[in-house]
Amino acid sequence: MIVKLVGIFFVVLGTIVSLAFxxxxxxxxxxxxxxxxxxxxxxxxxxxxxxxxxxxxxASILTFLVR
Known part of the structure; x- marks a missing residue:
């Protein structure tokens, strides 16, 4: 559960930083x-x-570590 939340957090943060730039x-x-x-x-x-x-x-965390 925590790994999934970290993966989602990284995806959201990465998207926000990319869009802001x-x-x-x-x-x-x-x-x-x-x-x-x-x-x-x-x-x-x-x-x-x-x-x-x-x-x-x-995305890698969500794809490979969360099953």
Missing amino acids: WIPGIINKKQLKGIMGSRYSLIYFIYFTNGPLLLIIG
Whole structure:
């Protein structure tokens, strides 16, 4: 039961982070690029580890561990 809840939480959180990053207006990428400067590419790493990766982990948990 707890594993299923963790899987659902990861899927929901991964989806929210992914949508927040790609929907224009939620995150001002130009302002973020101005603040981060040369470290802006780090944003994509943070996005990937908190967006699609959580979604993949959550879906994997729900697919393979919950029976």
